[in-house]
Structure formats: structure tokens, C-alpha cells
Amino acid sequence: MSQKTTLDDLRREIDEIDQALHDLLLRRTEVVLRIAGHKQPGQPALRPAREAAIIRALVGRHQGAFPVQALVRIWREMMGALTQVQAPLAVAVVAPEDQRTPLWDLARDHYGSATPMLATNTPVAAVRAVSEGNATVAVVPWPNEQDADPWWRFLFSEDAKTPRIIARLPFLRGVSPSEGDALVLAAVPLEATGDDHTLLGIELNQDMSRGRLKDCLEAAGLPATQIRTHFMPGNTGSVHLVEVEDHIPADDARLHALAQKLGEALVRLLPVGVYATPLTLRP
Numbered sequence: 306m307s308q309k310t311t312l313d314d315l316r317r318e319i320d321e322i323d324q325a326l327h328d329l330l331l332r333r334t335e336v337v338l339r340i341a342g343h344k345q346p347g348q349p350a351l352r353p354a355r356e357a358a359i360i361r362a363l364v365g366r367h368q369g370a371f372p373v374q375a376l377v378r379i380w381r382e383m384m385g386a387l388t389q390v391q392a393p394l395a396v397a398v399v400a401p402e403d404q405r406t407p408l409w410d411l412a413r414d415h416y417g418s419a420t421p422m423l424a425t426n427t428p429v430a431a432v433r434a435v436s437e438g439n440a441t442v443a444v445v446p447w448p449n450e451q452d453a454d455p456w457w458r459f460l461f462s463e464d465a466k467t468p469r470i471i472a473r474l475p476f477l478r479g480v481s482p483s484e485g486d487a488l489v490l491a492a493v494p495l496e497a498t499g500d501d502h503t504l505l506g507i508e509l510n511q512d513m514s515r516g517r518l519k520d521c522l523e524a525a526g527l528p529a530t531q532i533r534t535h536f537m538p539g540n541t542g543s544v545h546l547v548e549v550e551d552h553i554p555a556d557d558a559r560l561h562a563l564a565q566k567l568g569e570a571l572v573r574l575l576p577v578g579v580y581a582t583p584l585t586l587r588p
């Protein structure tokens with residue numbers, strides 16, 4: 306058999322594979338439309354926990370030479386598009402002065418090339434875009450210690466329409482040294498994937514040292530992996546964003562235990578977000 310025939314045969318095989326992949330994509334789209342038909346009116350199309358579980362399962366079974374980051378990118382592109390076939394999807398991204406920061410690329414990679422994106426100057430503006438219905442999700446930087454007016458304190462509300470933290474990006478880490486670190490917010494119910502981090506909002510009527518707060522958290526069975534603190538002006542109280550490595554629903558007994566430990570100082574305590582623990586690529 307000549308080399309030409311072999312190459313032609315292999316390319317014919319590629320053509321067959323591409324058609325099979327395309328057929329499966331069309332079939333997947335039909336199934337997603339049927340899923341959409343089962344969703345109650347007002348129920349969001351976006352299911353971040355389901356998306357994370359799908360990607361985790363695929364990365365877990367992946368093998369061979371195809372790069373895992375390309376695999377994740379393909380599925381992210383597909384799920385972004387298949388969210389949009391169910392309902393409008395728009396992403397507000399913190400990109401001051403329209404600069405294409407790492408956050409912009411994180412948002413684009415996660416929600417796909419067909420998803421409209423709008424740049425905002427501040428995290429507060431991005432979160433507002435979601436609460437006012439101008440965007441479905443907001444992509445904001447992981448909060449830093451120095452924030453004079455942190456955006457996350459606007460999440461401390463029981464109102465079901467308040468945006469919640471629903472993801473941390475990138476979901477696949479270790480791909481690039483300058484990959485950035487972002488949180489995603491949306492007004493959707495918080496769901497567990499089996500490997501999650503919860504962000505708790507704690508409002509106190511007094512200043513409390515981080516050491517004391519950590520002790521209370523630990524005693525309640527909620528050891529913190531990160532804490533961000535903002536003291537209200539004029540000694541009027543403090544707000545704390547606490548990350549815990551677990552899924553903590555609003556009725557979790559550990560929250561009751563923490564409320565008891567904080568006693569009179571406590572004004573408000575609630576989960577303000579849950580995100581699927583990101584995957585890290587082994588070098």
C-alpha cells in the first residue's frame with residue numbers, strides 16, 4: 306500500500322470521527338433542550354455545581370496525548386453555549402478602563418466565545434449588574450486584604466435575589482503562572498458537588514480580633530482557610546468573609562454552634578457562596 310493511500314485512509318477516518326462528534330454534539334443539544342423543558346419557570350438555566358461535576362468526571366477519566374486544558378476548554382465552550390440555548394447569558398467582568406485583564410480571559414474561557422461580556426470598573430458595579438438583571442453572572446477578583454470598601458459585604462442578605470458566589474476561576478489550575486484568581490457570582494441556588502468550599506458572611510456589632518474569630522470558628526467545627534475582615538467606620542461593628550473547606554448549607558448545625566459561640570456580638574451569619582474546589586494540574 307502506498308503512503309498516499311494510507312494518508313488518505315487516515316484522513317477519511319478523521320472525517321468519520323468528526324461527523325460522529327458532530328452528531329453527538331447535536332444529540333447533546335437536543336437532550337439539553339429536553340432538560341430545559343423540565344425546569345420550572347424562574348428556575349435558572351445555569352447549574353454551576355452540575356457543570357463542575359461534569360468537568361471533574363471528564364478530567365478523572367482522561368488519558369492519552371490530548372492536553373487536559375484543551376479538553377476542559379472544549380467542554381466549557383459547549384456548556385456556555387448550551388446554557389445560552391436555554392436562556393440569555395451575559396457576563397459582567399471587572400476590567401477597569403476596558404483593559405483585557407487576566408479576569409477577562411478567565412471569564413471568556415469559562416463562559417465561551419459566544420457569550421456576551423460587559424466590562425465594569427469595579428467589583429461592586431459587576432455585582433450590581435447581576436442584581437439589576439443586566440448580567441447573569443459577575444466575575445470579580447478574589448478579595449484582597451486591603452479593600453477599603455469590600456464588595457462582598459453587599460452579599461450579606463437573606464433575600465433570594467441577592468447574588469451568591471457560585472464558582473472560583475480558573476477551575477483547572479496550574480496551566481499558566483499568570484492565570485489570575487476570580488470568584489463568580491450569580492443569583493442561583495447554592496448546590497454541592499461533593500468537594501466544595503463555602504464562604505460564610507459574618508456581621509458583628511463590634512470589632513473582633515481575627516484570633517478570637519478563628520477560635521470561635523474552630524470550636525464550632527468550622528476551621529477557616531481564609532478570612533477577610535472589614536471594620537465599619539467609627540467602631541460600629543465588623544464584617545467578615547470566611548472560607549471553609551466544606552459544603553455548609555444554611556441549616557447546618559455548625560452554624561448554630563457558631564452563633565452560640567459568638568453570642569451577643571452576632572448580627573448576621575449566613576453562607577454567601579459555595580464553589581466547587583478547583584482542580585490542579587500535576588506538573
Ligand SMILES: O=C(O)C(=O)C[C@]1(C(=O)O)C=C[C@@H](O)C=C1
Pocket residue numbers: 337340341350351352353355356359383384387388391
Ligand atoms: O443539566 C442541566 O441542567 C443543563 O442545563 C445542561 C448543562 C450541560 O450542558 O450539561 C448546561 C448548563 C448547565 O449549567 C448545566 C449543564
